[in-house]
Every structure is written in structure tokens, then in C-alpha cells.
Amino acid sequence: MFRIWGKIMKDNRLVKDHTVCIEDYTMTRTKKVYAALDELCYTFDLAKPIWLKSNQQDFIRHARTRFTQDNFIESIDFDYLDFQVIEEDY
Structure with a gap:
């Protein structure tokens, strides 16, 4: 499993956070990173x-x-x- 943690910070405080889990083992690491960033941006609008x-x-x-x-x-x-990145499969 590949997991990314996204956090929105303001004035040294956590405003929002979200964890994205990607279990598609056919994707490359780069594609997983971009897919996770896309999902975070969608979630955070x-x-x-x-x-x-x-x-x-x-x-x-x-x-x-x-x-x-x-x-x-x-x-x-x-x-x-x-x-x-908080968890990465190899």
C-alpha cells in the first residue's frame, strides 16, 4: 500500500488533513504521487x-x-x- 498524508497548515496549526491510500500495484511511484496529489486537491477544494x-x-x-x-x-x-509519504510498498 502507498499512503500520502496531506496537511493544510496556517499559523503553525493544523487546519485540515487527509490521508490518501493507493493500492494499485501496477502504477509507478510517480503516478501514485500525482494521483495522491490530485485526490488531496479535490478533497481540499x-x-x-x-x-x-x-x-x-x-x-x-x-x-x-x-x-x-x-x-x-x-x-x-x-x-x-x-x-x-507515510507508507510505501516496494
Whole structure:
């Protein structure tokens, strides 16, 4: 199972969170990550963030990244969206 935890943070407080579980073993890791991000954005009613180079590097190194206002075209009413892998199948 592949699980991603998404958290919306504002003023160092957790506003919303959601866990996405993907059990499709035929998908690549990259497709699972994008599918989880799509589901999180749908659940939180957000536009999809843009992956900047810093986000890609953080995610590759730590399996975690933060999407701030710089990643969204529309304005957001929170500080950042924390996106983290919490369980991964190999």
C-alpha cells in the first residue's frame, strides 16, 4: 500500500488533513504521487500546485515537500500544504 498524508497548515496549526491510500500495484511511484496529489486537491477544494525544482528535490530526498503560495496560481488562505509519504510498498 502507498499512503500520502496531506496537511493544510496556517499559523503553525493544523487546519485540515487527509490521508490518501493507493493500492494499485501496477502504477509507478510517480503516478501514485500525482494521483495522491490530485485526490488531496479535490478533497481540499484546491487548484493543483506547480512542482518547482525545490519541491522535486525535497521530495526525492525526504519523501516530503511543502507547497506554499509560490506553487499556486490562485491565492491561498493558508501558509502551506504539507505533502508527505507515510507508507510505501516496494
